[in-house]
Amino acid sequence: MRKIINDPVKVVADALRGLAAAHPGLRVDLEAGIVVRADAPRSGKVGLVSGGGSGHEPLHVGFVGHGMLDAACPGEVFTSPVPDQILAATAAVDGGAGVLHIVKNYTGDVLNFRLAADFAKDDEDIEVATVVVDDDVAVQDSTYTAGRRGTGATLFVEKIAGALAEEGAPLEAVAAVAREVNERTRSFGVALSPCTVPAAGRPTFELDPGEMELGIGIHGEPGRERVKAGSANEIVTAALTAIDADMPLRGSDTLVLVNGMGGTPLLEQYVAYGVASSWLADHGVTVARSLVGPYVTSLEMAGCMISVCRLTPELLRLWDAPVQTPALRWGR
Amino acid sequence: MRKIINDPVKVVADALRGLAAAHPGLRVDLEAGIVVRADAPRSGKVGLVSGGGSGHEPLHVGFVGHGMLDAACPGEVFTSPVPDQILAATAAVDGGAGVLHIVKNYTGDVLNFRLAADFAKDDEDIEVATVVVDDDVAVQDSTYTAGRRGTGATLFVEKIAGALAEEGAPLEAVAAVAREVNERTRSFGVALSPCTVPAAGRPTFELDPGEMELGIGIHGEPGRERVKAGSANEIVTAALTAIDADMPLRGSDTLVLVNGMGGTPLLEQYVAYGVASSWLADHGVTVARSLVGPYVTSLEMAGCMISVCRLTPELLRLWDAPVQTPALRWGR
Numbered sequence: 001m002r003k004i005i006n007d008p009v010k011v012v013a014d015a016l017r018g019l020a021a022a023h024p025g026l027r028v029d030l031e032a033g034i035v036v037r038a039d040a041p042r043s044g045k046v047g048l049v050s051g052g053g054s055g056h057e058p059l060h061v062g063f064v065g066h067g068m069l070d071a072a073c074p075g076e077v078f079t080s081p082v083p084d085q086i087l088a089a090t091a092a093v094d095g096g097a098g099v100l101h102i103v104k105n106y107t108g109d110v111l112n113f114r115l116a117a118d119f120a121k122d123d124e125d126i127e128v129a130t131v132v133v134d135d136d137v138a139v140q141d142s143t144y145t146a147g148r149r150g151t152g153a154t155l156f157v158e159k160i161a162g163a164l165a166e167e168g169a170p171l172e173a174v175a176a177v178a179r180e181v182n183e184r185t186r187s188f189g190v191a192l193s194p195c196t197v198p199a200a201g202r203p204t205f206e207l208d209p210g211e212m213e214l215g216i217g218i219h220g221e222p223g224r225e226r227v228k229a230g231s232a233n234e235i236v237t238a239a240l241t242a243i244d245a246d247m248p249l250r251g252s253d254t255l256v257l258v259n260g261m262g263g264t265p266l267l268e269q270y271v272a273y274g275v276a277s278s279w280l281a282d283h284g285v286t287v288a289r290s291l292v293g294p295y296v297t298s299l300e301m302a303g304c305m306i307s308v309c310r311l312t313p314e315l316l317r318l319w320d321a322p323v324q325t326p327a328l329r330w331g332r
Numbered sequence: 333m334r335k336i337i338n339d340p341v342k343v344v345a346d347a348l349r350g351l352a353a354a355h356p357g358l359r360v361d362l363e364a365g366i367v368v369r370a371d372a373p374r375s376g377k378v379g380l381v382s383g384g385g386s387g388h389e390p391l392h393v394g395f396v397g398h399g400m401l402d403a404a405c406p407g408e409v410f411t412s413p414v415p416d417q418i419l420a421a422t423a424a425v426d427g428g429a430g431v432l433h434i435v436k437n438y439t440g441d442v443l444n445f446r447l448a449a450d451f452a453k454d455d456e457d458i459e460v461a462t463v464v465v466d467d468d469v470a471v472q473d474s475t476y477t478a479g480r481r482g483t484g485a486t487l488f489v490e491k492i493a494g495a496l497a498e499e500g501a502p503l504e505a506v507a508a509v510a511r512e513v514n515e516r517t518r519s520f521g522v523a524l525s526p527c528t529v530p531a532a533g534r535p536t537f538e539l540d541p542g543e544m545e546l547g548i549g550i551h552g553e554p555g556r557e558r559v560k561a562g563s564a565n566e567i568v569t570a571a572l573t574a575i576d577a578d579m580p581l582r583g584s585d586t587l588v589l590v591n592g593m594g595g596t597p598l599l600e601q602y603v604a605y606g607v608a609s610s611w612l613a614d615h616g617v618t619v620a621r622s623l624v625g626p627y628v629t630s631l632e633m634a635g636c637m638i639s640v641c642r643l644t645p646e647l648l649r650l651w652d653a654p655v656q657t658p659a660l661r662w663g664r
Contacts, residue, residue, distance in 0.1 A: 002524035002541060002634045004564045004600040006607075014564070015599045018590075018606030022624045057598035077599075193336035195597075209334060224622035232336045232346070234440040258350075263595050265527075265631045267347045267409075275338075276352030292354045294626070299597045300634065302334045329661050 003201060008198040012054045012076055019061055023282045023326050026064055032088040033081070035061045036071045040093045046165040046174045047071070047093030050102040050158055051086060052109050053078040055197070056218055062327030068162035069325075070104075077197050077299070078219045080108030084086035086116030091124055098127035098171035102157055102178060104150030105134040129175035133157055135187045135307065138215025138224045149217050152257050152296050152307030153185035156319075159328065163321035177318070180308060186247045188239040189305035191216035191265060192229060195298050214238055217303075218261075226274040232268070236275040239306040240283075249308060250284040255319060257307040258290070264304055269293065272304050275304045288316055295327065340530040340536035344386045344408055351393055364420040365413070367393045368403045378497040378506045379403070379425030382434040382490055383418060384441050385410040387529070388392045388550055391486060391628045400494035401657070407624035409529050409631070410551045412440030415499075418448030418485035423456055430503035434510060435487055436482030440593075459626040461507035465489055465517045469578040469640065470556045471549025481549050484589050484628050484639030485517035491660065495653035507546030509650070513641060518579045520571040521637030524561060524633050525595060527630050546570055548568055550593075550630045550637075564600070568607040571638040572615075581640060582616040587651060589639040590622070596636055601625065604636050620648055627659065 005011045013030060020028035027036045041047060043293075050060045051073030060072035070093035073081035090099045099120070103113045110132060117128040135153030142149055159249055161178040169177075191213040194203035204220030207213060212230065215223030230238070243249070258273040260266065273292045288311055298303065309315070322331035337343045345362060352360035359368045373379060382392045383405030392404035396404035404423035405413035422431045431452070435445045442464060449460040466477075467485030474481055493510040501509075523545040536552030539545060544562065547555030560572070575581070590605040592598065605624045612619055622645055628637065640648070654663035 002561070003369070004524070004567055004596055004604050004636055006564045006603065011599065013604060014606055015602040016605065018602035018609065021609035021619075022602065022605050022622050055597065057602070062598070085487065109600075130587040174396060192336070229334070231338045233338055235336055262597050263632050264336055265387065265594050265629060266394070266626070267343065267386060267631070268513070270350035270354065270389070272336050272350065273342060273354050274346055274352075277350065277353035287353075290354050294598070297597060299599070300595050302632065305334055 003198055006329040008201065011198045012074055033071050033085045033309045034071055034092065035064050036089065036092045040070045043095045043169065044097050046097045046152040046171050047099040048102060048158065048162055048165055049086065049089045049093060049099055049116045051072065051075065051081045052104050055299045056297050058327030060263055063134060063158050063325050065325035067321055067323035068158050068328065077199065078107065080112050083112045083119065085120050086113055090116060090126055090128065090203040092121045094126045098129065100161060100171065100178060101128060101130040101176055102154065103130060103132050104154055105132050106121055106144045106149065107146065123283040124139045127171060128170050131157065131175055131178040131182060133182050135182060135185045137186050137188055137242050141223040142217055144219060149265060151189060152187040152259050152305050153182055155257065155295050156185055156255060156309050157181045158314055158317040159323060163318040181315060185307055185309040186243040187305055187307040188242045189213055189216045189303060190235050190239060191261065191303035193302035194220050195262065195301040211257055216303060218296060220298060220301065222308050225295050232271045232275050236272050236306065237279060240276060243306065243308050244283065253286045253288045255309040255311050256287050257295065258292045259296050259305040259307065260294035261301040261303040261305060262294055263300040263302040266293065269304060277305060289319055309332050335530055337530050340533065343530045344406055346632060347626045365417045366403055366405050366421040366424065367396050368421065368424045369396055372402045375427045375499060376429050377427045378429045378503050379427060379431040380434060380490065380494055380497055381405065381418065381421045381425060381431055383407065383413045384436050385412060387631045388629050390659030395490050396659050397652055397657035399498050399655035400490050400660065409531065412438065412444050415444045415447040415451065418445055422448060422452045422458055422460065426458045430461065432493060432503065432506050432510060433460055433462040434486065435464050436486055437464050437479055438476045438481065439478065456492035459502050459503060463489065463507055463510040465514050466512060467517045469518045469520055469574050474549055475553040478550060483521060483550055484519040484591055484637050485514050487589065487627050488517055488587060488641050489513045491655060492650045493649055495650040513647060515640040516640055518575040519637055519639040520574045521548045521635060522546055522567050522571060523593065523633055523635035526552050527594065538644050546637060550628065552633065553631060564603045564607050565600040568604050568638065569611060572608060572611050575638065575640050576615065584642040585618045587641040587643050588619050588622045589627065590624045591628050591637040591639065591640060592626035593633040593635040593637060594626055595632040595634035598625065601636060608638060612652040621651055
């Protein structure tokens, strides 16, 4: 196993120790297993909490900060956070205006966030709204989900809802914009290699060097089909065709993420973005904003995911609003 | 080959097309093979030019922008840029105050930058100063160098010299601070897997899954020794011990980079940073600033590199100055 770890079962705690040391602007509570903005809770501001299995960094811990999340609950690698963790994060960021839970659509995540929301309401009198992110067009149901999986749209939802919360909007409005972003976003991923969960010590699946998996999930669960490995043109065209078939893009102003899955060099991500940019122009789609890089990863998996959000002027304004987190920063 | 490319021999041009589409703030001249700040040349400002083989992204193309480089010259993968490229970049950023070449110490890079500097002086009457970066303590000479290799310090040199140039300092002062940063920085890298150059199609070296290469270069060239793969503690301790033996760190205020080589997940980079942070505290070293992420990569190589710069108050001030590039942004 080619990993930089000490103990395979303590890798998340060890990483959180590093995160705490590297980012004094975050409050990392190792016992509770949560990462919180240093200035939380802020009175009158809706708190944003997300989380999920670790191994997708910088999602979510790298998106905690001004203009984005107030707290993240990292579970063990590819494992949902437990309700106590989510409850602790919810309580830590509640400034009296309620808390929004941003949940990727995986069965364990949805269940544990729901339990935590119930506890928060019943025991702590905190109002909680929930948005479930399910942007992946590849498969209807998967190993880990009923319905579509949540992938790249999560970043868009966290950024845009975070911007609106920062402006002091009430919980219903922040939840509504989060749902709107999810509804207007579609994603599709392609894997060229598997990844290895430290505690398991073996690859999540086998993939011949000459093959690729179309419509991969972010845990290496099966996608839509396994085909002969293709060129960047073929990979990107497959992804954008699948997205466009599900949500026609022509005539839209879009926000586009070309996301490295962890083991694909930035050089290749830019090759993919170049192809995507041409395809979109050829199909009458305007790219208003773009992001290229490893933002929603699957450990060291090789591959890329493309996410496209059909913007409105208001969503664009909120995307452009200042953000200051470890992994996303601009405008301030 | 698990790569997202179209044509192995056109991968750099294809990536530059994507870079141009993704970053309207950069001027990408595909014919000349250079990436230039959109507002260059700026009258009276020293121009900063760097470059080298591609495959180390975001270095250097991702560091072009306000407060850092004025231009980058990306060569083919792991191949020096040619003198014409460097000359074109030098001419494109010359605002009458001279140009600083920041050159990693590889034989081809040093030679081609020197030729370009001579052409610029003789044919275009542009004053050029050069700083050669050679921070890698692993080996005295390598496959590609006489003397030490240039690695992570390049980022520090580009950021800090870029900040001083942005303030309008003259060429001698910008060159002097660049040399000072190089002299005060040491780096050491460890590889857990090789990488594959697209045009070659096979790994740069062979490494058994149970082995690691200590003191690896950024092209997969041999390092100091090959040993049994160790824990994060062992890897980080080996790197910091080698750095400290070469440049005693006790009592220093430092800037620390824990750099992913491309194929190591961010989760593991934070594990490594946690170990580094403890080691430095235990050895009487203060970390004033830190950076964790894949900044100076070797395609999809697994591993990490640690760079430590002994700061002065002035270097810290320049590090903190605003920067706006695709890969490094803060403070504005």
